[in-house]
Amino acid sequence: DESTAALIRDPEKCILCRRCVEVCHQVQSVGAISPANRGIDTEIAPAGGVDLNDVACVQCGQCSLVCPVGAIYEQDHTERVWSALADSSKHVVVQTAPAIRVSIGEEFGLEPGQVSTGKLVAALRRLGFARVFDTDFTADLTIIEEGHELLERLNKGGTLPMITSCSPGWIKFIEHFYPEYLAHLSTCKSPQQMFGALAKTYYAEKTGIDPKDIYVVSIMPCTAKKYECGRPEMTDSGYADVDAALTTRELAKMIRLAGIDFASLPEEEYDAPLGISTGAAVIFGASGGVMEAALRTVYEVVTEETLASVDFKAVRGLEGIKEAEVDLKGTKVKVAVANGLGNARKLMDLIKEGKADYQFIEIMCCPG
Structure with a gap:
């Protein structure tokens, strides 16, 4: 079931442990999936056998988080990002959410909780991103807008x-x-979407780059961000504010595929001006x-x-x-x-x- 923008369900892998059902019903109170049928015909699915996109699934990804066998997992955006990076006509910029600077280190054996901001920036530059920016910049804007x-x-x-x-x-x-x-x-838009809108309006104007040639990638801790960037209203410049959203493990996969030794990378700084932020955003x-x-x-x-x-x-x-x-x-x-x-x-x-x-x-x- 690939019907949603954020998640994929593969019933062939399912072991019927019902962890996804428990978190969907008891923790999130959504109830998008339940056991269906009996005996050897039992499966975990939306009611009525419809696709996940046809029920009230919020695409939060908590089901994929607790699934022990990968029967529910995020929609993979890595191929579209590799394609954009290989396209010389595209100016590919990336933004990183505050949580990523901690979680990315764990993917490469660093101590849990260790902040790896500098190494993260260095890894993204080596992957080929033209500019590495911080979602904290637009988190600050969200704070100002929301406060007022x-x-x-x-x-x-x-x-x-x-x-x-x-x-x-x-x-x-x-x-x-x-x-x-x-x-x-x-x-207010979310910081992710506010950043995308800025990148394809303000940043495009300042750099003299046509918004259609700017490709915005976000690194986020949340699968629902994949759904959010595809919402039809998120097009301030006439083009999608954000073109692709990667989870931490998708980025880790890209870093490994590129043969980058994350732990040995130097500490580098975000690009200005969209990499500047305050402690409030963190x-x-x-x-x-x-x-x-x-x-x-x-x-x-x-x-x-x-x-x-x-x-x-x-x-x-x-x-x-x-x-x-x-x-x-x-x-x-x-x-x-x-x-x-x-x-x-x-x-x-x-x-x-x-x-x-x-x-x-x-x-x-x-x-x-």
Whole structure:
């Protein structure tokens, strides 16, 4: 089943362990796949035997993460990237998400948790990318835009609570299960898509390169990013903002195929200007990071002071959800953070029942 933009299902490899069913139903509360038929005819599939793309799958990839035999895996974008790199008419640029600088090292035997930013940049240059940029640049732009949007909604009576919009699996979830609350989403694109739009408009203009000749590759920790870059509205320049999205293991495969000794690479820096960023963007990779960064922006705009810390506390009776309150010169802003779509569903049900008194909510599709 190759019907979705992000995932491939191969029932021939399936051992019926049901780990994918468990994570889809119990952790993500999506329920896109279930056991079907009986005895030796049992298989794991969407209800009614339809393709995965015909049910409410959010393409988060948690099923592929827990599958022990590779019966569900990501759509491979490496061939299209190799083709672009080999095409002399294409100016191929790459952006890397904050989480990649840690996870890529583990692929090559480095200590878990070790930051490998410099080696990552060096490896990408040796693969042939014309420019190596940092998604943190547009994460900073997202923070500024989202912070000011929250401020505008608070001051002008906009739709509240405002909910973050940078996790594509979460966006697909709300479109399927809570479409009546789409107005609550921030209007900001995700950092991945904001970068692609900038690369094919601002960067294209500054470098004098036709947007049709710029090929944008992103390295992301999330399979849903493959789905996001193919959404029809993501075409600010008239062309797709992002042309290909690679997972960490796809990039690792490319590095190995090229014969690059990752551990021996020198430390190199991102290219300017789209490689410059602040510490605020780095914490996007952690649950609560988007919220904290945006709140710091809002706090500084309103009070002209620096916010010391955001004191998040667990919400009693709701495991996986944290909340905090920030005082903006007398205006109390109550915020909540949830990771995993099962927790997102709890928050959305509270909003639906009129029991949520939050002004700002961050939701990340991935658990943890």
